[in-house]
Amino acid sequence: MRVALYGESAFAYYLVAGDAPSAVAPPSVLDKSCYPTQATLDYVRERMPYLTRPVHCLVPKWERCTLDDVHLHGSSYPYRSGSFLRIDHGVIVSCPELCFLQLAQSLDLLPLIQAGCFLCGTFGLDPSVPSGLMGRTPLTSPRRIGAYLERCPGHDGLARAREALRFVCAEAASPPEVFMRLVLGLPARLGGFGLSGSVMNRRIKPSKRAKALAGRESLVPDLYLPDCKLDIEFDSNAEHLTARQATLDATKRMALESDGLKVITVTTSQLASASAMRHVAQEAHARRGTRLRLRCKNFALRQKRLYQLRWSMDDYLDEGWVAAQRSCCRSSALHVEVF
Structure with missing residues (x-):
């Protein structure tokens, strides 16, 4: 069987x-x-x-x-x-x-x-x-x-x-990155801000100066719009960064900006706010030389439906199994902390 x-x-x-x-x-x-x-x-x-x-x-x-x-x-x-x-x-x-x-x-x-x-x-x-x-x-x-x-x-x-x-993106590195791409990239009829043409986590070759600043041979923007050299970075732990991660993020940003890219950082709280993401979209459109025009009836309702999506897909997994796995994770962290 x-x-x-x-x-x-x-x-x-x-x-x-x-x-x-x-x-x-x-x-x-x-x-x-x-x-x-x-x-x-x-x-x-x-x-x-x-x-x-x-x-x-x-x-x-x-x-x-x-x-x-x-x-x-x-x-x-x-x-x-x-x-x-x-x-x-x-x-x-x-x-x-x-x-x-x-x-x-x-x-x-x-x-x-x-x-x-x-x-x-x-x-x-x-x-x-x-x-x-x-x-x-x-x-x-x-x-x-x-x-x-x-x-x-x-x-x-x-x-x-x-x-x-038509709207599926490749190479996203986390559920929030997926959601950020949907909010910014989907057309207005689906509740997004219409920033088409973006790619996710695609390696770009920096200049010699940028390599020296970043200390690495290549750079990987989170959400990159090649036509206007704009990188939108998702920062999930802006308030709780380790010193090492903060240094890596800072050097990455300096390296990208030294090569003429504009870098916008989106935090978790911003991503959770449709009004905050509207400001991000407006800034991105300005960089592209366009204006944010939402020519769609009932856009607010359509965007509300988009924001009703859960970032994670935990709903597809057994609730008890997920809870048990997270409990083991917390126990392991406590054990490490104690010893």
Whole structure:
């Protein structure tokens, strides 16, 4: 017997996965043996305690299920090679690109864009460490998602997935960076300030003088607008920086400014305030030589919907598991502090 994680459950796996699995399962693996039994569900919950209930499973044809805490999704779609990956004994998962397409069937546009940015980011969630994050290689990219969608004509959710993909960013390093990109970069009809053309965490080669100031061979702006040489930095710990981190941030800023870049710093409290981010957007537009024009009816309502997004995706993970992981983190920190 086997189980195929679908949609929200597949996304929960990717939120905490260190890297994308490399073992490709053949499309034919999705057969009648994928109908879950109580034993297979117990095994999945033991191996993956972070999954919320119900567990979403893909089966070749929908049938009524008498098991508790499982949601079956039937599909006879002719999936191509690479659509499923093996992650454990008897457990397969939709590849990141198919996971995005499956999420498009249930999520509204804004949370779907956010989920896509998470899949294409350089981080995963790890509640057992103080930052709550781990670094990793991006699971996929907007280009790879787009290529996969082109090979899925007629699939449910395809139109919404294509629309959302237009706004998915790559290489974000944290959930707040994702949200900052959405607030500043989305068009007004989606509640954003329309700063298009930005790239995230893309390395740039500094001048010799900037290298000497920064003490490093390359610099990585958080949110960079190449056309006007503007870097918008997210500073999550502006009030609690260590001396070393404060020095690194200061030298990075000096180096960027010495090469003619303008640097704007956004703090957590600013990011949480739509009015404060409006000022940031106005300053960015001024640097670009344009004016902030929000030609959209009910912009305030649309931006309110955008701000209703949670920065983290903890809601996709089991609440008890997240709490236990954070408790272990606090206990470890206390142990270090005492000893």
